[in-house]
Amino acid sequence: GNSVTQMEGPVTLSEEAFLTINCTYTATGYPSLFWYVQYPGEGLQLLLKATKADDKGSNKGFEATYRKETTSFHLEKGSVQVSDSAVYFCALRSSGGSNYKLTFGKGTLLTVNP
């Protein structure tokens, strides 16, 4: 079955530090890959996505590249801000016309200090 493994947290950084959150996956075929963000007390929001190998998703200064050879989709940001403090989830959706279910990693809590 499908699975997503992401870096255990919590991660604590100072403002303007570089961020990497690792994510690897197991799936058959060519899944779509996503990063969701959950701010305190809120639901999940889509941060970025990539639907095929070598695609780079980007949003709000965050980037992730779909690497099929290493089955990875690591999240990066060059300079984090206090407002980036949140829980980040890596997720995949299988390829195939009728499969819309998401499989999530366990989440990584990021705290950015001023």
Next chain:
Amino acid sequence: NAGVTQTPKFQVLKTGQSMTLQCAQDMNHEYMSWYRQDPGMGLRLIHYSVGAGITDQGEVPNGYNVSRSTTEDFPLRLLSAAPSQTSVYFCASSYMIQGSSYNEQFFGPGTRLTVL
């Protein structure tokens, strides 16, 4: 658009009580789903639906029932609450366009349930 709405935001139950968590969306999405979020476990799929009258089980369906009588609503029923069902519950919905990369899932704000 209100997006995906969930009620209530918070609920406390006693063991054995029943209740229904409400979920509604106004985006005409075909696909709707329920997840539970537990510390260190990420989100796990409980039930999902691909249209009115069609539902199916996810990863952790035991103790929960769902129905989908309209496109807009997808209630989740706890028949006899247990402490193991203490969790945060999220409803999500999306379009179902085959082969499209635009089937983003939109999440509601969640219901925090405590079972004593």
